[in-house]
Amino acid sequence: MSAETARAEVSTQTPYLPTEDDTRFWQSAAEGHLLFQKCDQCSYIRWPAAGVCPECLSRASTWLEVDGVGTLWSNVTYRRAYAASLKEQVPYPVGLVELDCGVRLLTRLVDLPHEGAEVGMALTVDYREVGDHGVVPVFGPAKTVLPAVPLV
Amino acid sequence: MAAFASAPGAVRGRAAVVAVGNTLQGELPGMSADEIGVEALRVTLQQSGIQKSQIDGLITCKSYGGFGIDTEIGRLAGLNPAYSATLDYGTCNFSLHLAVAAIEAGLASVIAIVYGTNQRSAGNRFTLPLGRQDDASVYGFLNVAGVAGMAFQRHKKLYGTTEADLGEIAVSQRKYAIDNELAIFRKPLSIDDYLAEPYLIEPLRRADICMISDGGACLIVASADKAAELTGTPVHVMGIAQQTGLRDRQNADQWMRPWIEQVAERIYPAAGIDRADVQALYIQDPTSVWVMQMLEWYGFAPFGGVGDAFRSGAVGFGGKLPLNTNGGQLSEAYMWGFLHLVEMIRQLRGEAGARQLEPFRVAQYCSTYGMLKAASTIFSLDRS
Ligand SMILES: [Zn+2]
Numbered sequence: 049m050s051a052e053t054a055r056a057e058v059s060t061q062t063p064y065l066p067t068e069d070d071t072r073f074w075q076s077a078a079e080g081h082l083l084f085q086k087c088d089q090c091s092y093i094r095w096p097a098a099g100v101c102p103e104c105l106s107r108a109s110t111w112l113e114v115d116g117v118g119t120l121w122s123n124v125t126y127r128r129a130y131a132a133s134l135k136e137q138v139p140y141p142v143g144l145v146e147l148d149c150g151v152r153l154l155t156r157l158v159d160l161p162h163e164g165a166e167v168g169m170a171l172t173v174d175y176r177e178v179g180d181h182g183v184v185p186v187f188g189p190a191k192t193v194l195p196a197v198p199l200v
Numbered sequence: 201m202a203a204f205a206s207a208p209g210a211v212r213g214r215a216a217v218v219a220v221g222n223t224l225q226g227e228l229p230g231m232s233a234d235e236i237g238v239e240a241l242r243v244t245l246q247q248s249g250i251q252k253s254q255i256d257g258l259i260t261c262k263s264y265g266g267f268g269i270d271t272e273i274g275r276l277a278g279l280n281p282a283y284s285a286t287l288d289y290g291t292c293n294f295s296l297h298l299a300v301a302a303i304e305a306g307l308a309s310v311i312a313i314v315y316g317t318n319q320r321s322a323g324n325r326f327t328l329p330l331g332r333q334d335d336a337s338v339y340g341f342l343n344v345a346g347v348a349g350m351a352f353q354r355h356k357k358l359y360g361t362t363e364a365d366l367g368e369i370a371v372s373q374r375k376y377a378i379d380n381e382l383a384i385f386r387k388p389l390s391i392d393d394y395l396a397e398p399y400l401i402e403p404l405r406r407a408d409i410c411m412i413s414d415g416g417a418c419l420i421v422a423s424a425d426k427a428a429e430l431t432g433t434p435v436h437v438m439g440i441a442q443q444t445g446l447r448d449r450q451n452a453d454q455w456m457r458p459w460i461e462q463v464a465e466r467i468y469p470a471a472g473i474d475r476a477d478v479q480a481l482y483i484q485d486p487t488s489v490w491v492m493q494m495l496e497w498y499g500f501a502p503f504g505g506v507g508d509a510f511r512s513g514a515v516g517f518g519g520k521l522p523l524n525t526n527g528g529q530l531s532e533a534y535m536w537g538f539l540h541l542v543e544m545i546r547q548l549r550g551e552a553g554a555r556q557l558e559p560f561r562v563a564q565y566c567s568t569y570g571m572l573k574a575a576s577t578i579f580s581l582d583r584s
Contacts (some may be wrong), residue, residue: 064337095449096334102450122357122455124349125402130342140404142341144350144455152449154335167357181338 064181070097072111074191080175082116084151085109095151116173117148119192123157123165133179145171145187159188209440209470215300216427216434217246218310218420218541225382225415225533228438229321233267237316238277240416248311250420252429257283257308259299260288261536264319273314283308290315290486292537293567293575294421297440299421310430316537317418345409347571348489349401351455355492355504356403363403366508367394368378369488370407370530372516377527379554382539384411385531394552408488410529417538419545424583433549435579438562439471442575460497460566460574467498467564471578475499478578479560481521484537484567485528494566498576525555537567550583 056132066074076083085094087101088108100107123143141157141167156178157165170190175183223236231239237260245252250541258281260270270284283302290313299311314452336342357363371391377383389407397405420430427434432436443462444450451459454584468475483494495501500521501509513519526532526543544563546552561581568574 062336063429067334070334093292102447121453122354124346124353124404125399126340126342126346127398128400131340134340134342137340142339142350144449152454154339154341156339165392167354174578178338184338193237 063074068099069099073097074184076111076113077175077185081113082112082173083111084149086112093149093151095153095155114149114151116147116187117187118145118153118171118187120144120157120165120167120169120171120187121146122150122167130177138180141165143171145189153185156184156186157188158186161189207439207466207472209466209468210472211300211440211470212472213436213438213580214424215303215421216424217541217545218422218427218431218434219244219250219418219580220420220545221247221418222434222535222539222542223310223316224414225413225535225539227320228304228318228414231318231414231573232386233263233265233318233322234272234276234317235316236414236416237263237268237314237418240313240316240418241277241314243311244418244420248420252277252279253277254310254327254430255281255312255420255507257281257299257302257311259284259302259311260286260314261295261313261315261538262286262288262352263315263317265322265352267318268316269313277502277571281308283311289569289573290536290538291567291569291575292541293440293484293565293577294442294569294573296419296421296437296577297442297575300437300440300500303421303423308309308379309426312422313419315418315536317535318510320414329471333435343401344407344486344570345401346375346403347455348487348496349404350409351457351493352489353403354456357377361492361504362507364391364395366408367391367486368395368490368507368510368516369485369491371487372510373524373528374407374531376516376525377531380527380532383527383532384413385527389423404487404489407530410486410534413533413535414533415533417535417542419538419541425533426475435545435548435581438580439467440575441466441579442557442573444573446572448571449529455571457493457497457568457571457574459466460494461567463566463574464498465576467576470504471580473562473578473580477562478521480525480544480547480557480563481523482490482540482563482565483524483528484540484565485524485530485577486534488530491524491528494568498564498566522557525552536568540567541565544579547581
């Protein structure tokens, strides 16, 4: 068995272990902040986390907090558990959110209306426990912020 | 002629498939993955009359569990070829194109492409997240059908495609599989049966997802000169094309796999034919969604028009353009696309038994490596 295959198998049977590159992302998320690496040279915001900017190949980057807002690219609902650790979670919805900062992030969808998720819907980040992974970013329908009404 | 022979990927018969073979599919307990691959080679040599000593190239495809490496297969099969290589992701077209490139460069002239897997017996439950093991693992985004399901859900929204439209793909392929003794699924499947299946990963059902199988396949590819010596019915490789999307989710709409369109733009000029000249079509199908996407990107159906393309008889079982006449991976077996090519070569040579189509001379094979690469090949019984 190759090292790659071995790692892949472990990743579905036990909690995902963050890598050197993405530890900062998951730790920040557990504290309620969405951070990505921004390239010091070309400003490209990177995900998945990596030691190199895929645009300009610079290694210099700074972790930057972004607004947790975006739109739903698409979604599915898992009705079968494809790993033992997911048996208690099915059915569960997974979405790909296109953040306004340009990053495309997989996520769990939460607080969906009765009719379910809709491609293109506006989403806002929240932070919840998912399986054995502790508190991670999840996304739900964008919260409408009502303009402040002056008291008479 | 649609283009000059100097077009990129214009192989124009300088390489040809001279023999194909396969093992049984399903469960083959008691054999290692590499032994299954070598068994496919043995069967292919025996049926074609080609001698092992005539093989001067070996290209293998890594299989589940890390097996299928050229150095291991070469030792097991007793081969010291002039040239050997392994691709992590053969998916057939990629292995074939490597063989063609090696022949064009003169590294070898008779190349055996060997694939074997025991992934069913070995317990591959197809549960691995594809690509990087990052957020996909955290959120339970497992199996290729997760990605395909998202692509289809978005397609529904953009083009108004329905689940009944998508179901036409699995239904058509099952009709072919009924006459295929090798196929794992041979029970008739109607659109009503399809729609009555529960979702596995909504919006996809069991029939949209391929079946893991043990098995092996082998192709022997030769230079034009050697092909003429080895067989009376070489199937000429006329044109090849590839395109990657290796940046993965950095690319917009990555799971609609828009880079397939670039292969579609190159493959017909490469082969010197028009799309309308294709008489039988093979599309690798880990999921039905991949078939839908490739029918659209290659221009065999308009976007959102795949259901109509089947219902009108333009493509599919009994239609004008036969598609995946072995039943594909959805009904036959998941062999990384190798069995599509085995079937196509047999059909072109008139050796497909109960499934034999009316005689035809030109066929196209389209495949992808997951969400990262696309490739296509056009074959003909005629060199020009
Ligand atoms: Zn940069």
